[in-house]
Amino acid sequence: METPFTFGKLAMGDDFTNRTEEIIRLKNNFVSGINTIMISPRRWGKSSLVEKASRMIMQENKKIKIISIDLFNVRSEEDFYRNLAEQVIRGTTTKLQEIISFTKDFFKQWIPKISFSPDFQEFSLGLNWSEVKKQPDEILDLPQQIARAKGWKIIICIDEFQNIGFYSDTVAFQKQLRSHWQKHQDVSYCLFGSKRHMLMQVFTSPSMPFYKFGDMMFIEKISTKDWEKYITERFRATGKEIAPELSSRIAELLDNHPYYVQQLAQLCWLRCDHKMTAQVIDQSLDSLTLQLSLLFQNLTESLSTTQVNYLRALINEETHFSSKETIQKYQLGTSANVSRIKQALTDKEIIDTMQGTGVFLDPMFKIWLKKYYFLE
Numbered sequence: 001m002e003t004p005f006t007f008g009k010l011a012m013g014d015d016f017t018n019r020t021e022e023i024i025r026l027k028n029n030f031v032s033g034i035n036t037i038m039i040s041p042r043r044w045g046k047s048s049l050v051e052k053a054s055r056m057i058m059q060e061n062k063k064i065k066i067i068s069i070d071l072f073n074v075r076s077e078e079d080f081y082r083n084l085a086e087q088v089i090r091g092t093t094t095k096l097q098e099i100i101s102f103t104k105d106f107f108k109q110w111i112p113k114i115s116f117s118p119d120f121q122e123f124s125l126g127l128n129w130s131e132v133k134k135q136p137d138e139i140l141d142l143p144q145q146i147a148r149a150k151g152w153k154i155i156i157c158i159d160e161f162q163n164i165g166f167y168s169d170t171v172a173f174q175k176q177l178r179s180h181w182q183k184h185q186d187v188s189y190c191l192f193g194s195k196r197h198m199l200m201q202v203f204t205s206p207s208m209p210f211y212k213f214g215d216m217m218f219i220e221k222i223s224t225k226d227w228e229k230y231i232t233e234r235f236r237a238t239g240k241e242i243a244p245e246l247s248s249r250i251a252e253l254l255d256n257h258p259y260y261v262q263q264l265a266q267l268c269w270l271r272c273d274h275k276m277t278a279q280v281i282d283q284s285l286d287s288l289t290l291q292l293s294l295l296f297q298n299l300t301e302s303l304s305t306t307q308v309n310y311l312r313a314l315i316n317e318e319t320h321f322s323s324k325e326t327i328q329k330y331q332l333g334t335s336a337n338v339s340r341i342k343q344a345l346t347d348k349e350i351i352d353t354m355q356g357t358g359v360f361l362d363p364m365f366k367i368w369l370k371k372y373y374f375l376e
């Protein structure tokens, strides 16, 4: 039997809840050709949201094509160009003849080689990197050329955009992208990812090529009220019962973190015979904590003693990290050291600074530290 909760893959269909306003905003940007930049910590639901808005808009308007590119594994400029070209072609045609004519019609400086799989269902492009590097224009302008030829609007959604930061000369590369993209009349871009600090630098520093490139969206977590409704309803739909206050408890225990709320709800649902109890929630949370224990142990071992001390202070809700007492109590070294620790933990994506105070990005790590690590 299928379980009613989902995590670790895109939330789609019935698994997708809420985000009404974000969907409206995204769809508006898509229709009006406004570039979007979307940022949120890991596993808060960016990819699911973009996928949802994309499906909706393509169903409503046949002249809008959405092309998705995931930079997760794309670690060089060369890979980027190949991915872009292939995905743009895949997203605009499935006809063999057209694939061939696209490469003939829109590439003049050099012609990419196409290889097809034996059943002709899949293709890949062979690009000569030295040529591409010299003249990437035709690849970058390919979506605009196709959009104009077809009378379409194209939106290119690029996931894990922060990865372009790893390319060897990333600023020059960004300059190259921006100089082309800003001329595209019929193509807009939705760029999203999770490394807030890196992405903020790319999109908000005046000296960077992508400064003021588009509408900046910061995705929030889903509210307790919405989780309450969602979890209660999913239990009901599968013949089990949970009181609304227990549903909201599941969400609150995990700071409303979308991935973990789904995961805990799932564990609770599996353990629940018919009617949910507070005790089962506690057991499920314990079991989840133990499940992740090895992972967190390794993570903690990779941290320095002062970094761990800093986390302990954070858990104890200390606020004045530069005060003598706090520094002494938690053995944080000097106050200059404190900001270094904070920076290191931020770079490792363990904490983030929100409204001036550090918060744990992973609510389960916080629970584990509190319940197991610091108690030992």
Ligand SMILES: Nc1ncnc2c1ncn2[C@@H]1O[C@H](COP(=O)(O)OP(=O)(O)OP(=O)(O)O)[C@@H](O)[C@H]1O
Binding pocket: 006, 007, 008, 009, 010, 011, 015, 016, 017, 018, 019, 040, 041, 042, 043, 044, 045, 046, 047, 048, 049, 193, 194, 258, 259, 260, 262, 263
């Ligand atoms: N709208 C939603 N409704 C219900 N659950 C959601 C929703 N959005 C996200 N989730 C939950 O969060 C998980 C992570 O979602 P998703 O992969 O879209 O996040 P992400 O921000 O793209 O993560 P990453 O930064 O790792 O790429 C999903 O598997 C699902 O369990």
Ligand SMILES: [Mg+2]
Binding pocket: 046, 047, 048, 159
């Ligand atoms: Mg994602």
